[in-house]
Amino acid sequence: MSGVGYPMALATRKPPHSTQMNTTALQGIKVLDLSRVLAGPWASQMLGDLGADVVKVERPGAGDDTRAWGPPWVPLADGSPSKQAAYFQCANRNKRSVAIDLASPEGQAQVRALAAEADVVLENFKVGGLKGYGLDYDSLKAVNPRLIYCSITGFGQTGPYAPRAGYDFLIQGMGGLMSLTGRADGEDGAGPQKVGVALVDIMTGLYATIGVLAALQHRHTSGEGQHIDLALLDVQVATLANQAANFLTSGKAPQRMGNAHPNIVPYQDFPTADGDMILAVGNDGQFAKLCAVAGHAEWATDERFATNPARVANRVVLIPLLRQATVMKTTTEWMALLEPAGVPCGPINRLGEVFADPQVIARGMKLAMPHPAFGSVPLVANPIRLSASPVQYRQAPAQLGEHTAEVLRDWLGQGR
Structure with a gap:
């Protein structure tokens, strides 16, 4: 690799993975x-x-x-x-x-x-x-x-x-x-x-x-x-991934669902007192924690909601119940409660908020x-x-x- 004329111009705020080492993965290609x-x-x-x-x-x-x-x-x-x-x-x-x-x-x-x-x-x-x-x-x-x-x-x-x-x-x-x-x-x-x-x-x-x-x-x-x-x-x-697998297995074409997930519930956006947030509950344990934080521990033992297949089958009942609960607090308040409890959640950021995010x-x-x-x-x-x-x-x-x-x-x- 010649490298002649390549100024070693690094970021003004250098990312942790940007260095001036002599060896690169594709050096010489x-x-x-x-x-x-x-x-x-x-x-x-x-x-x-x-x-x-x-x-x-x-x-x-x-x-x-x-x-x-x-x-x-x-x-x-x-x-x-x-x-x-x-x-x-x-x-x-x-x-x-x-x-x-x-x-x-x-x-x-x-x-x-x-x-x-x-x-x-x-x-x-x-x-x-x-x-x-x-x-x-x-x-x-x-x-x-x-x-x-x-x-x-x-x-x-x-x-x-x-x-x-x-x-x-x-x-x-x-x-x-x-x-x-x-x-x-x-x-x-x-x-x-x-x-x-x-x-x-x-x-x-x-x-x-x-x-x-x-x-x-x-x-x-x-x-x-x-x-x-x-x-x-x-x-x-x-890259249709699980959606293609769902179709090829069932023969049923997936439908548009907005921000909802075809295989996991609750896994979508929810309104809060000042905007919206995302809940990405991937298993029954996380759902139980969500219910406890929301003040409805009984949902986790309700046969309609206790397992993910049951929640998928009964999403039209569960989602409105959750939305009635989520609007009672702001997005920031929910983050402060849900993150320590181990419930995957997050805000819906604009790009200005993305690039200002501490992470x-x-x-x-x-x-x-x-x-x-x-x-x-x-x-x-x-x-x-x-x-x-x-x-x-x-x-x-x-x-x-x-x-x-x-x-x-x-x-x-x-x-x-």
Whole structure:
């Protein structure tokens, strides 16, 4: 790993897992990132956080689409607005940006040369989109047989939908997530809802990271590279988790239940005297403690509520009873009573409250990285804690083409 030109720019408030150690988990691994928007960049950022040398190839003059997905815009050091959206910041640290025109023969030759030096290529073009440029897996495998080439698409490399473009919102609908999300039929505001973040893209980025790490280990033992075919729809279906298991076991499609849980009761939001709180009661012992704190110990021995299966069967009776009790105290008062009793509970925080939470602060989940144009940029830390090869924060999200000459020198020896 060259590391030339990487300033060791750490957080102004350094998270406990961010250090300037010389050894990182993926030190020496070179990643050529041809992806844009979120799923691919999320994976390459994860690999960069773990120590890989990630080179992000962007369109000259425009760059990754998300650079323009504002407002809000990242302010320049003097406080004036820049032309870089906050969205771009979330998935592009620990990368060097090169501006290369893939539509030109010269640009294609440069990318092929970079791929010949790379361990991993990430791309999220439409199926067959890179073949005309000679940058598809088969073409690059011919110049680098050890290459791990990860393709991220909406629907995969095979199947009747393979040629289609795929977007997170579309996949949340097609993959069943929206059928499970939202208020129940008959309630005010009922109807399918998407999740408030692009969760399918995020999960696909994480699966891509896992696939790349597995392929690197396989290459370590076999010497062989391989192609990873990853589809957003596959990921969405795979992560239906217990809801898919419920359906496949019973043949009955789960219904939207708002914040309620299909298998556990009480496990949802409840009103308080000044707002709302969450109760996440996972077993009968916790339910008994909840009943005692609420002043209704008799509920824990009531045959309708004594066991979780009974509570699931009788939720329409139990939930109104609990709501009548929870509105009698404030959220803070309930927290003070329930937490010492061992009843899982919590507030429903806005983001300002999230980043002011003492636990979030103690874990260093908010950080700032120095930036040559912006002064510093606020970012969310990586949650992985590795004791021997911790995450490092070396490079703030780069300006478009900031490292073109540097990378061509480091990887290809040009300009020396």
